[in-house]
Amino acid sequence: MMINSLVKKSVKSLIPYRVEECQDAIKLDANENNNVAYLLNQKIAKALMELKVNQYPDSDCCRLRGQLGRELGLSPQQLLMGCGSDQLISLVINSFVGEGDKVLTLTPTFGMYKLSTQIAGGATVEVPLGEDFTFDFYSFMKALRRESPKVIFLTTPNNPTGGIIPREQLIKIIEYANAIVVVDEAYYEFCGETVIDLVNYYPNLVVLRTLSKGYGLAGARVGYAAGGRGIMGILYKVKPPYNVSSISQLAAQVCLDNRGFIEAEIQEVIKEREKLRTALEAMGMKVYKSYGNFLLCRLDKAKEMYNYLLENKVLVRYFGEEGPLAGCLRITIGTKEENQLVLKLLQEILDVTTEVAV
Numbered sequence: 590m591m592i593n594s595l596v597k598k599s600v601k602s603l604i605p606y607r608v609e610e611c612q613d614a615i616k617l618d619a620n621e622n623n624n625v626a627y628l629l630n631q632k633i634a635k636a637l638m639e640l641k642v643n644q645y646p647d648s649d650c651c652r653l654r655g656q657l658g659r660e661l662g663l664s665p666q667q668l669l670m671g672c673g674s675d676q677l678i679s680l681v682i683n684s685f686v687g688e689g690d691k692v693l694t695l696t697p698t699f700g701m702y703k704l705s706t707q708i709a710g711g712a713t714v715e716v717p718l719g720e721d722f723t724f725d726f727y728s729f730m731k732a733l734r735r736e737s738p739k740v741i742f743l744t745t746p747n748n749p750t751g752g753i754i755p756r757e758q759l760i761k762i763i764e765y766a767n768a769i770v771v772v773d774e775a776y777y778e779f780c781g782e783t784v785i786d787l788v789n790y791y792p793n794l795v796v797l798r799t800l801s802k803g804y805g806l807a808g809a810r811v812g813y814a815a816g817g818r819g820i821m822g823i824l825y826k827v828k829p830p831y832n833v834s835s836i837s838q839l840a841a842q843v844c845l846d847n848r849g850f851i852e853a854e855i856q857e858v859i860k861e862r863e864k865l866r867t868a869l870e871a872m873g874m875k876v877y878k879s880y881g882n883f884l885l886c887r888l889d890k891a892k893e894m895y896n897y898l899l900e901n902k903v904l905v906r907y908f909g910e911e912g913p914l915a916g917c918l919r920i921t922i923g924t925k926e927e928n929q930l931v932l933k934l935l936q937e938i939l940d941v942t943t944e945v946a947v
């Protein structure tokens with residue numbers, strides 16, 4: 590049987606999301622938090638001893654939502670937990686986007702908005718960021734008027750560029766748009782600016798957060814969406830039952846219970862980010878202002894640098910030679926030792942290439 594003839598049109602032309610694998614490398618390519626693993630592993634392992642894995646998990650993550658709700662000043666009905674915020678992105682799209690509907694977002698930005706939109710049969714309209722990858726409010730509003738999208742995705746801080754969108758501009762977009770506005774705050778913990786309080790006032794607003802970044806829990810796949818009761822009621826209709834495993838719920842609980850420790854480590858990452866930025870700039874690289882746990886830099890010979898780091902078992906993100914990110918590397922802020930190693934390796938390869946040029 591020709592299964593290809595059965596595949597739906599939107600899936601046929603799909604390019605799968607590619608993840609670089611390098612087993613024993615220091616991972617600085619996916620904006621994980623390498624600083625918290627040592628404590629979390631121990632605490633999660635201990636808590637697992639009590640877990641009844643023979644039972645299905647709490648389907649709606651009531652305990653987690655209760656705790657998060659108290660911390661955020663929201664009711665549990667205003668929160669929905671997902672298997673990573675990736676699942677929440679596709680939940681929003683599957684709830685609101687059908688064949689031919691438009692989704693408005695930025696470029697460059699996180700790739701999953703476009704991928705999930707394509708699977709749903711929708712069309713993504715991308716508004717380029719402005720100079721130095723800053724948010725171009727004027728162009729965005731123009732596109733919003735022109736395109737009449739069903740859903741808007743705005744990422745602040747943005748991945749992979751690191752910039753933020755001012756709150757006043759977000760409010761103007763939310764107020765103007767006859768669309769669902771998703772503000773993805775995956776890197777909120779490194780920046781501190783949020784619009785989550787606004788979900789009480791704007792029924793078309795959804796804020797996404799994740800425990801994968803600041804909280805160092807990417808392996809457990811836990812994210813959450815916050816919104817008004819109306820929109821949450823719609824998302825709950827589409828959410829699969831038991832979508833967050835009991836092991837992941839427990840790991841998330843351990844994270845929330847160890848907030849103090851994790852928050853101190855987040856402050857360390859921010860300090861390290863600024864140290865690394867200064868050092869990279871001193872090497873002559875262009876480094877974009879970042880409010881996340883990563884730095885996007887533009888440099889000559891980005892591919893050579895990437896390969897040299899990889900040969901030395903350090904994996905960073907390279908974006909190829911085409912498009913607005915050509916010649917850029919995104920480096921996740923690691924532990925102090927990892928960051929020092931990156932600097933040492935980059936200096937080595939710079940010295941070699943400079944000597945050859947001379």
Ligand SMILES: Cc1ncc(COP(=O)(O)O)c(C=O)c1O
Nearest residue numbers: 673674675699748775799801812
């Ligand atoms: C902006 C943004 N949103 C969402 C995600 C997905 O995170 P999660 O691990 O919660 O699925 C990422 C991951 O890189 C991201 O950068």
